[in-house]
Amino acid sequence: AQTVTQSQPEMSVQEAETVTLSCTYDTSESDYYLFWYKQPPSRQMILVIRQEAYKQQNATENRFSVNFQKAAKSFSLKISDSQLGDAAMYFCAYRGYQGGSEKLVFGKGTKLTVNP
Amino acid sequence: NAGVTQTPKFRILKIGQSMTLQCAQDMNHNYMYWYRQDPGMGLKLIYYSVGAGITDKGEVPNGYNVSRSTTEDFPLRLELAAPSQTSVYFCASSYAEQNTEAFFGQGTRLTVV
Numbered sequence: 210a211q212t213v214t215q216s217q218p219e220m221s222v223q224e225a226e227t228v229t230l231s232c233t234y235d236t237s238e239s240d241y242y243l244f245w246y247k248q249p250p251s252r253q254m255i256l257v258i259r260q261e262a263y264k265q266q267n268a269t270e271n272r273f274s275v276n277f278q279k280a281a282k283s284f285s286l287k288i289s290d291s292q293l294g295d296a297a298m299y300f301c302a303y304r305g306y307q308g309g310s311e312k313l314v315f316g317k318g319t320k321l322t323v324n325p
Numbered sequence: 326n327a328g329v330t331q332t333p334k335f336r337i338l339k340i341g342q343s344m345t346l347q348c349a350q351d352m353n354h355n356y357m358y359w360y361r362q363d364p365g366m367g368l369k370l371i372y373y374s375v376g377a378g379i380t381d382k383g384e385v386p387n388g389y390n391v392s393r394s395t396t397e398d399f400p401l402r403l404e405l406a407a408p409s410q411t412s413v414y415f416c417a418s419s420y421a422e423q424n425t426e427a428f429f430g431q432g433t434r435l436t437v438v
Contacts, residue, residue: 215367218365240423241423242423242424244426251431252413252431252432253429253431254415254417254427254429256426259424259426261424300367300368302427304423304427305423306423310381311356311373311375311421311423313358313370313373313417313419313427314370315360315367315368315369316367317365317366317367318365318367
């Protein structure tokens with residue numbers, strides 16, 4: 210079964226600095242997709258970035274980038290030039306098939322605090 | 326675009342009561358999901374549906390039921406509410422293609438007392 214592990218319950222970063230959030234996952238599939246979602250205090254789930262497993266190139270969206278290591282089953286999120294508005298819960302998610310059924314599985318989340 | 330609409334936003338139930346959490350999406354998504362979010366536990370999948378008339382259990386289905394009579398609607402039913410069902414519930418929807426993200430509703434905070 211697919212599992213997603215976020216080993217850092219909480220992280221903090223100074224404004225304008227860089228922070229990396231970790232995520233590992235377990236799967237027997239070769240084709241799948243990975244996502245990072247942001248959940249601010251409003252509870253709204255917002256997509257930050259996505260990565261296709263068949264692409265070796267790491268995805269980038271403005272200040273957000275990932276380090277995707279398929280062999281190690283690792284998918285970390287790097288936030289550069291951190292801003293106060295980046296403070297939120299961040300969830301790593303896996304989407305793929307196994308045994309004919311679609312799975313969208315989330316990690317437990319990392320709470321990011323941005324200090325001014 | 327309304328996206329994914331959940332109602333109600335908040336609800337307090339007494340033990341043993343029943344209720345239905347409503348979820349509707351207007352994006353013509355095939356897939357719909359129900360998750361519960363408990364502090365420090367992330368999102369756990371309760372039930373999901375890949376299309377009208379098709380539903381399947383997720384990780385934590387006990388105490389819940391769903392139906393999917395239309396593409397747009399995916400209600401979640403709690404029959405005999407228990408304190409363990411106190412949680413924030415999220416409905417989400419997506420296209421079938423795996424590279425598409427899920428869109429979430431605003432969540433329902435449910436307290437069972």
